[in-house]
Amino acid sequence: MTSVLVLGAAGMVGRKLTERLVQQPRLRGADISKLSLVDVIMPQAPADPSFAVEMEAGDFSSPGMAERLISERPDVIFHLAAIVSGEAEADYDKGYTINLDGTRKLFEAIRHAGDHYRPRVVFTSSIAVFGAPFPDTIPDDFHLTPLTSYGTQKAIGEMLLSDLTRRGILDGVGIRLPTIVVRPGKPNKAASSFFSGIIREPLNGEEAVLPVGEDVLHWMASPRAAVGFLIHAAELDGNAIGARRNLTMPGLAVSVAEELETLRRIGGEARLRLIRHEPDETIAGIVAGWPRRFDTARAEGLGFTADASFEAIVRAYIEDEGIAL
Amino acid sequence: MTSVLVLGAAGMVGRKLTERLVQQPRLRGADISKLSLVDVIMPQAPADPSFAVEMEAGDFSSPGMAERLISERPDVIFHLAAIVSGEAEADYDKGYTINLDGTRKLFEAIRHAGDHYRPRVVFTSSIAVFGAPFPDTIPDDFHLTPLTSYGTQKAIGEMLLSDLTRRGILDGVGIRLPTIVVRPGKPNKAASSFFSGIIREPLNGEEAVLPVGEDVLHWMASPRAAVGFLIHAAELDGNAIGARRNLTMPGLAVSVAEELETLRRIGGEARLRLIRHEPDETIAGIVAGWPRRFDTARAEGLGFTADASFEAIVRAYIEDEGIAL
Numbered sequence: 181m182t183s184v185l186v187l188g189a190a191g192m193v194g195r196k197l198t199e200r201l202v203q204q205p206r207l208r209g210a211d212i213s214k215l216s217l218v219d220v221i222m223p224q225a226p227a228d229p230s231f232a233v234e235m236e237a238g239d240f241s242s243p244g245m246a247e248r249l250i251s252e253r254p255d256v257i258f259h260l261a262a263i264v265s266g267e268a269e270a271d272y273d274k275g276y277t278i279n280l281d282g283t284r285k286l287f288e289a290i291r292h293a294g295d296h297y298r299p300r301v302v303f304t305s306s307i308a309v310f311g312a313p314f315p316d317t318i319p320d321d322f323h324l325t326p327l328t329s330y331g332t333q334k335a336i337g338e339m340l341l342s343d344l345t346r347r348g349i350l351d352g353v354g355i356r357l358p359t360i361v362v363r364p365g366k367p368n369k370a371a372s373s374f375f376s377g378i379i380r381e382p383l384n385g386e387e388a389v390l391p392v393g394e395d396v397l398h399w400m401a402s403p404r405a406a407v408g409f410l411i412h413a414a415e416l417d418g419n420a421i422g423a424r425r426n427l428t429m430p431g432l433a434v435s436v437a438e439e440l441e442t443l444r445r446i447g448g449e450a451r452l453r454l455i456r457h458e459p460d461e462t463i464a465g466i467v468a469g470w471p472r473r474f475d476t477a478r479a480e481g482l483g484f485t486a487d488a489s490f491e492a493i494v495r496a497y498i499e500d501e502g503i504a505l
Numbered sequence: 506m507t508s509v510l511v512l513g514a515a516g517m518v519g520r521k522l523t524e525r526l527v528q529q530p531r532l533r534g535a536d537i538s539k540l541s542l543v544d545v546i547m548p549q550a551p552a553d554p555s556f557a558v559e560m561e562a563g564d565f566s567s568p569g570m571a572e573r574l575i576s577e578r579p580d581v582i583f584h585l586a587a588i589v590s591g592e593a594e595a596d597y598d599k600g601y602t603i604n605l606d607g608t609r610k611l612f613e614a615i616r617h618a619g620d621h622y623r624p625r626v627v628f629t630s631s632i633a634v635f636g637a638p639f640p641d642t643i644p645d646d647f648h649l650t651p652l653t654s655y656g657t658q659k660a661i662g663e664m665l666l667s668d669l670t671r672r673g674i675l676d677g678v679g680i681r682l683p684t685i686v687v688r689p690g691k692p693n694k695a696a697s698s699f700f701s702g703i704i705r706e707p708l709n710g711e712e713a714v715l716p717v718g719e720d721v722l723h724w725m726a727s728p729r730a731a732v733g734f735l736i737h738a739a740e741l742d743g744n745a746i747g748a749r750r751n752l753t754m755p756g757l758a759v760s761v762a763e764e765l766e767t768l769r770r771i772g773g774e775a776r777l778r779l780i781r782h783e784p785d786e787t788i789a790g791i792v793a794g795w796p797r798r799f800d801t802a803r804a805e806g807l808g809f810t811a812d813a814s815f816e817a818i819v820r821a822y823i824e825d826e827g828i829a830l
Contacts, residue, residue, distance in 0.1 A: 272616075272672070291597075311748065323646045325667070325749050332668040336661050342650070343657040347597070423636065424650050 181213035182206075185249060187240050187286070188260030190219035192363060193304070193406055197258060200407045202226045207256055207414055208300070216254065219261070241282030246289035253293065256414045257301045259286065265308060266369060268330040279333035287340055291349045301341065302413040303354040305426060307399060309335040312469045320428060320478045327469065338426040345418075345425050353413040353421065355484075358401040358431030362497040371466040375400065378436070379443055379494055382451040383503050391460035394437040397472040401431040402493040404500060405486060412484055420482060430486035432493070433473040442490050446498075447505065506538035507531075510574060512565050512611070513585030515544035517688060518629070521728045522583060522735055527551045532581055532739055533625070541579065544586070566607030571614035578618065581739045582626045584611065590633060591694065593655040604658035612665055616674045626666065627738040628679040630751060632724060634660040637794045645753060645803045652794065663751040670743075670750050678738040678746065680809075683726040683756030687822040696791040700725065703761070704768055704819055707776040708828050716785035719762040722797040726756040727818040729825060730811060737809055745807060755811035757818070758798040767815050771823075772830065 184207060188194050198217060205212045214232040217223035222237040240246055240261055261282065262268075268275030283303075290299060308331035309324045324335045341352035363376040374391055375398055381388035401409075409429050421427075444452040476484070487493045498505065509532060513519050523542060530537045539557040542548035547562040565571055565586055586607065587593075593600025608628075615624060633656035634649045649660045666677035688701040699716055700723055706713035726734075734754050746752075769777040801809070812818045823830065 321648045323648045324664070326664070327671065327748060329668050329672070332664050335664050339649070339651070339657050339660050339664075343654050346652065347654070423652060 182208050182210045182256060183214040183216075183252070183254045184212055184256045184258070185216045185218065185252075185254035186223075186258045186260065187218050187249075188258075188262065189217035189223040189235075190221050191260060192365070192403065193357075193360065193410070194219065194258075194260050195224065196403045196407045197260075197410055198223070198226050200411065202229045205230045207411070216249070216252065218249065239278070239282075241278050241285055246282075246285040247292075250286075250289040250293050250297075253297055253299075255299055257286075257299050258410060258414070259283065259301060259303045262304070262334075263330070264370070265306075265328055265330040268333060269328055272329065275329050275333060279330065280336055283333075283337045284340060287344050287350065291344070298348065298351055300414055300418075301350045301352045302410055303337055303341050303352060304410075305334045305338050305354045305356045306331065307356050307358060307428065307471050307474070309338065309356060310471050312471075314471050316473065318428075318471050318474045320475060342423070342425045346423060351418050352425050353416060353418075354426035355409050355413050355479075356426065356428045357406055357409065358399045358429060360403055360406055361400040361434075361493060363403070364497070364501050371463050372398070372470075374463070375439070378439055378455055379497070382443055382454040383447055383498070383505070385451075385454070387454045387456055389456050389458050390436065391458055391463040392436060392467055393459070393464070394435065394440065396436045396464075396467055397433050398467070399431045399471060399474060400434050400490070400493065401429065402487050402496050404496045405431075409484055416482060424478075427479040427482065427484070428474050428476050430476040430479055430484055431474070432487055432490055434490045438490055442494055446491065446494055507533050507535045507581060508539040508541075508577070508579045509537055509581045509583070510541045510543065510577075510579035511548075511583045511585065512543050512574075513583075513587065513629075514542035514548040514560075515546050516585060517690070517728065518682075518685065518731055518735070519544065519583075519585050520549065521732045522585075523548070523551050525732045525736065527554045530555045532736070541574070541577065543574065564603070564607075566603050566610055571607075571610040572617075575611070575614040575618050575622075578622055578624075580624055582611075582624050583735060583739070584608065584626060584628045587629070587659075588655070589695070590631075590653055590655040593658060594653055597654065600654050600658060604655065605661055608658075608662045609665060612669050612675065616669070623673065623676055625739055625743075626675045626677045627735055628662055628666050628677060629735075630659045630663050630679045630681045631656065632681050632683060632753065632796050632799070634663065634681060635796050637796075639796050641798065643753070643796050643799045645800060667748070667750045671748060676743050677750050678741060678743075679751035680734050680738050680804075681751065681753045682731055682734065683724045683754060685728055685731055686725040686759075686818060687727070689728070689822070689826050696788050697723070699788070700764070703764055703780055704822070707768055707779040708772055708823070708830070710776075710779070712779050712781055714781050714783050715761065716783055716788040717761060717792055718784070718789070719760065719765065721761045721789075721792055722758050723792070724756045724796060724799060725759050725815070725818065726754060727812050727821050729821045730756075734809055741807060749803070752804040752807065752809070753799050753801050755801040755804055755809055756799065757812055757815055759815045763815055767819055771816070771819055
């Protein structure tokens with residue numbers, strides 16, 4: 181029997197992961213016995229789980245909370261909780277308190293649990309650990325030079341994860357997720373929001389603003405692929421990974437032009453006409469500083485799989501979200 | 506007038522730095538007005554300083570100490586204080602408390618000082634931020650994959666230094682020092698001790714044990730070069746460095762064979778015969794996991810200079826320590 185704790189369960193990836201665990205209630209070769217869902221807002225209860233589900237609203241970095249969560253000895257911990265990039269940049273204290281101190285408290289609670297407790301910890305990192313200037317294709321051994329506090333905090337989390345794994349305190353796997361496209365729901369204030377918006381809004385019959393040129397290239401994976409990465413990271417043989425516990429996940433380097441062509445092919449000319457080209461130099465500037473393409477040989481060698489194509493990403497979105505064309 | 510704080514002033518590099526500041530009492534284009542020397546053991550008073558010197562024994566990670574040191578608004582902070590590699594590995598809490606939490610407290614004290622205080626912080630990092638497997642020559646953009654808690658803590662310090670510099674909280678330069686050879690004094694328990702010992706002991710007419718083969722290659726700099734790196738890092742124009750604030754210092758990739766040949770040339774055959782070959786598989790194994798050679802184009806482009814040759818390293822040692830041949 182495998183017990184599972186998800187920190188950050190109310191976010192988009194957390195909800196998709198929960199759905200997947202309910203649909204396929206096995207992990208690490210055993211049935212899931214219990215799923216604990218934690219977030220700052222109360223996570224939604226999944227429908228018809230075959231295992232016990234507990235939900236809790238709370239800040240895992242608050243005093244005593246990590247110890248209490250760990251006292252139940254979950255076999256697998258998905259650590260998805262984070263203050264996102266924009267907020268961590270705007271609020272120095274909040275970002276460092278949650279993303280760095282919170283992560284450290286979690287790891288320390290595991291260290292002090294005793295009884296040879298050594299859970300698999302899947303830590304979601306980000307390609308924000310990398311900062312420009314970049315080579316055309318970023319190799320697996322490229323240095324971490326984050327240009328945001330969020331990226332810095334994720335990079336530090338990676339370092340702690342590796343060291344505590346090496347010391348036998350936990351059994352960690354860090355996965356650097358690409359930008360998730362197509363995100364369901366509404367546009368948000370992230371500078372990357374339009375990569376999803378220019379597909380999602382037209383498929384809903386709504387206008388979408390494109391603030392950058394069509395030659396812009398970006399590193400993407402679907403929510404379905406992201407959940408696949410998380411599950412695979414939970415299942416993976418730790419010995420196969422070796423000392424370097426943090427892996428850049430495979431993705432697709434997709435241009436805006438390819439996105440638009442895919443929208444036209446799947447949604448038709450009428451939907452393509454819902455794109456409004458409104459160049460925004462601020463957004464274009466931010467996006468220009470982002471990595472565009474990775475060589476993810478290590479992750480692929482360990483069995484992580486990218487989406488087959490951008491068309492497959494859009495078709496998965498349509499299927500998963502029940503979009504009527 | 507420039508005021509200077511040295512954390513870790515009682516260590517070998519801290520003492521050499523103090524001597525140099527007394528001999529050349531200018532920094533960043535101004536006379537040194539005051540030098541504060543801090544370490545867990547009381548630093549020695551330098552002879553005949555032309556400026557005020559304060560000495561203090563204390564742990565900079567203890568409550569309130571960083572705030573108090575920062576309240577005097579030193580213009581330049583040399584942060585050399587650290588629990589060394591072996592001890593940080595043996596004592597998890599001590600290593601993380603001093604090397605990570607202590608460094609964070611120092612940076613937070615600077616952040617909360619107010620009044621647009623923004624000192625130059627020279628942080629001594631280490632090539633221990635890198636972990637095997639390595640390419641033959643490690644480039645400036647090679648990833649940080651430390652294989653010790655000490656290396657992890659130094660890598661995290663580098664990340665914090667970069668982020669706080671980017672945010673305008675401090676003006677940091679991190680320098681990754683090579684192994685310092687020839688260390689004056691006695692052999693110590695560091696696995697790297699013999700690299701100095703096989704020169705230092707024979708020059709003193711004493712036997713030295715060589716635990717590895719003569720083909721072993723290692724990345725070295727003299728104490729004189731290390732002090733030069735510190736001074737240059739304090740003087741350097743921050744704008745010239747750019748966003749990547751941490752630099753691998755230039756050094757020499759020296760083989761044990763070259764060390765022995767240099768000993769013979771400078772000290773004569775009799776001294777070479779004081780080397781006892783006693784292969785030690787444990788030490789050989791540790792040393793095999795260390796980096797051997799770096800491409801330090803970035804640091805060289807910024808004006809950091811390595812020793813001219815291993816012979817120059819030995820001659821500097823003889824001169825600086827007043828060794829009679």
